[in-house]
Amino acid sequence: MYGSKGGIATAGARAAALVLGAALLAGGCSDSGGEAEKDEKKDEPGTAAITQQPKEISPFWVNPDGTAAHQVADFERDGKKAEADRIREIAEQPVAEWIGADQPEQEARGFTEAADEAGRIAVLVLYNIPHRDCGQYSQGGAADGSAYRAWIDAVTTGIGDRPATVVLEPDAVLHLVDGCTPDQYHQERYDLLTYAVSELTALKNTKVYLDAGNAGWGNPDQIFEPLKRAGIDRADGFAVNVSNFYSTERSIAYGKRLSAKVGNKHFVIDTSRNGNGPYTEGDPAERWCNPPGRALGETPTTKTADPLVDAYLWIKRPGESDGACKGGPKAGQWWAAYALKLAEG
Numbered sequence: 001m002y003g004s005k006g007g008i009a010t011a012g013a014r015a016a017a018l019v020l021g022a023a024l025l026a027g028g029c030s031d032s033g034g035e036a037e038k039d040e041k042k043d044e045p046g047t048a049a050i051t052q053q054p055k056e057i058s059p060f061w062v063n064p065d066g067t068a069a070h071q072v073a074d075f076e077r078d079g080k081k082a083e084a085d086r087i088r089e090i091a092e093q094p095v096a097e098w099i100g101a102d103q104p105e106q107e108a109r110g111f112t113e114a115a116d117e118a119g120r121i122a123v124l125v126l127y128n129i130p131h132r133d134c135g136q137y138s139q140g141g142a143a144d145g146s147a148y149r150a151w152i153d154a155v156t157t158g159i160g161d162r163p164a165t166v167v168l169e170p171d172a173v174l175h176l177v178d179g180c181t182p183d184q185y186h187q188e189r190y191d192l193l194t195y196a197v198s199e200l201t202a203l204k205n206t207k208v209y210l211d212a213g214n215a216g217w218g219n220p221d222q223i224f225e226p227l228k229r230a231g232i233d234r235a236d237g238f239a240v241n242v243s244n245f246y247s248t249e250r251s252i253a254y255g256k257r258l259s260a261k262v263g264n265k266h267f268v269i270d271t272s273r274n275g276n277g278p279y280t281e282g283d284p285a286e287r288w289c290n291p292p293g294r295a296l297g298e299t300p301t302t303k304t305a306d307p308l309v310d311a312y313l314w315i316k317r318p319g320e321s322d323g324a325c326k327g328g329p330k331a332g333q334w335w336a337a338y339a340l341k342l343a344e345g
Contacts, residue, residue, distance in 0.1 A: 050072075061122050096314065105157050165209070173210065209235065215246040224258060227258075232262050238255075243322065252309060
């Protein structure tokens with residue numbers, strides 16, 4: 001299995017989105033003179049004071065009401081300071097928000113409003129293509145093409161003119177190439193991806209990166225033409241290593257080879273869990289799924305090792321399960337024990 005396997009937006013993330021406009025904007029998670037400030041939420045049970053990263057290091061938004069932040073508060077309340085400090089390493093980094101299927105406009109608006117109020121950029125993942133994940137751990141997606149277009153329209157309405165960086169449909173192109181997605185769905189998927197790219201790039205302050213696999217998948221010659229059919233020419237670039245574990249060095253090499261074949265497009269790298277590189281034991285088909293012994297990678301930043309790399313991002317949310325494997329919960333659910341091990345490195 002070559003897929004990158006993203007986590008679906010959790011119920012907690014969806015719930016947070018609905019209150020962000022009212023609670024977070026009043027909560028004061030703003031920046032002054034480029035210095036980080038804490039969002040003081042001491043009167044709210046179950047949350048912790050979370051600090052935005054300095055804008056000059058990372059312009060991306062830290063959700064002060066995310067799942068990891070709640071875990072920090074829970075550990076602090078239970079007197080588990082060491083565990084709280086480790087999870088804070090996740091909670092105080094900007095991680096992507098995966099937009100859910102049910103309330104896309106409200107979520108997109110909530111996250112981008114909160115980020116804009118803080119003077120930061122929201123990072124969003126859109127993962128709702130029909131026939132998603134070929135019936136595996138993250139199966140699902142929109143019911144049909146019309147439903148997907150309506151969902152994209154709702155997301156774009158929610159984003160509006162506020163700044164956003166969007167990672168579009170992990171695995172969607174990859175599964176067209178590796179044979180996972182049945183042939184009868186190929187043309188529809190290309191049409192839907194092209195539609196999504198067109199609508200998102202029409203937004204004033206939105207950057208769009210189309211998922212393009214990872215360094216362990218194969219030769220870029222296999223995917224560059226499908227990326228063109230999916231609208232890469234209109235996108236700002238592509239994303240590599242989403243939800244995977246390949247080193248930043250290998251990911252840069254893969255991305256540069258691919259970039260040369262798609263008009264020297266820039267790219268972003270998911271560094272959320274690549275600190276120790278990929279897992280090399282056990283069933284090769286399941287190595288991507290909750291592998292043990294992994295670690296957090298480079299923290300999100302636009303200060304990268306190559307001019308073609310626009311950013312290192314935490315696209316996969318560290319601590320959320322890849323799927324019901326190796327003792328983990330279903331895809332996208334928070335798994336505190338795994339999060340602790342990632343932070344321990």
